[in-house]
Amino acid sequence: MLHNSSLKNPKNIRLGAIALSLMAILLPACTNETTTREQALENVTTQQVSEETSNYVGQTVTIRGDINDVVGDASFLMDDEQLLGGEEILIVNASGEGITLPRGEGSQVQVTGEVRNFVIADLEREYGLDFDPNLYAEYEQQPAVIAQSIALSPDPGEITENPENYYYKRIAVQGEIEEIRQTGVFTIDEEELFGGEDLLVITNNPDPRVNEDESVTVVGTLRPFVKAEFDRDYDLTWDLDFQQEIEAEYQNKPVFVADEIYPSAL
Template sequence: MTIPNAVQIPACSTPQREATAPAPATPGTVATTTENVVDRTAELLGKTVTVRSKPINKLSPSTFTISDQKFFCSQPILVVNATGKPFALPAESGQDIQVTGTVRNFVLADIEREYKLSLQPNQYADYENKPAIVAQSMALAPTPGELTSNPQKYYGKTLAVSGKVDSIKSPNSFTLDENKLIGGEDLLVIHTVPKTSVKEGEKVAVTGVLRQFVIAELDRE
């Protein structure tokens, strides 16, 4: 579930870590894993999928591989950045990212022509005619506790965060539970569409920008 876009909410004035969430994902997007993209390629070809995984290898400014390391011998998937904007992979090897894009069989000549890329053929021999994701959006995917324990690292960045709804604060806000990371606190999520309904205990995914919660700034904006 994706929570719609927003940045304003009346609340207490104590500083908190806040994630603001933008527009919902395109209807029909399939949440899956890189393992499924490999094992169920025929079923997923042409479909828009969202995967959370760890980046493995950067091949060029526009391409990199991802893999579900929790699955033994999981085959890396090639990701082609078709957003037209650079995407910086996380420096930490254990940091997940979220990728949303179309599954297709990778053909170097077609990708270069369609997206006006110049790729080195010798780097892509292992990926030719194998499943790849042509990405329309990408974001770092830290846990709520990673954000609240080290927010300076993430301020101003677009993030994709999933977690269990711990507490409904108002029609516009709720917190995501953090019970895995020592020193981590629950994450406050704010959205501007009160009609969006979430329930305590429900697992949700939000995409937005992390900022410090300052009520005066939110009221003004």
């Protein structure tokens, strides 16, 4: 335990080193158990939103998937990375900050926002956005998510392979709990990949109901494990043997410090 002190229509878009001129903010920290339960209910797929829009209009949802295509200056198309032929949905960024995508062939993100039927006039008036009707006409009256928060959402294997792309950034990670080392400390891996290195997760909101082999999403910050820095920034209540064990295994390796954990939508 620790406490903190302190897009169908692809256009061969190269998402590697570009910085989207989309407006986004990082997901807010949340350690309240009630809020975590509420977020679990909101955690849905793009297919659910696309096919069951009436069930979600007006609700705030959290979805995770691939950026397929950028549309204009303030939106992109997103689908579920694990659902072949899944429905795309338009994500409209309405928050105000930029997000830089890491190098790679694709980018996954986690988005939290309100489900709306896309109406250009309404959104321009409410959010001060300017939509090119030539680009957005096909999306009129179609389901969209008006995003108030966006976080990069790489797979555990991407993080352990190229941690420098993600250090000190707020990200959302989806995976399967591989091993619980002790309450609030566990490893996750990718459910469909074998042989990859597991990612160690430390959470400041330990939940004894978390089980091995459970698919979860964790939200937080990645940082290299430097014991002196963790001692400085967190109140680690581990016993000496466990501290030495973690230090021996993970010194200078990526460790994910989570402040949210909830069941995966997939």
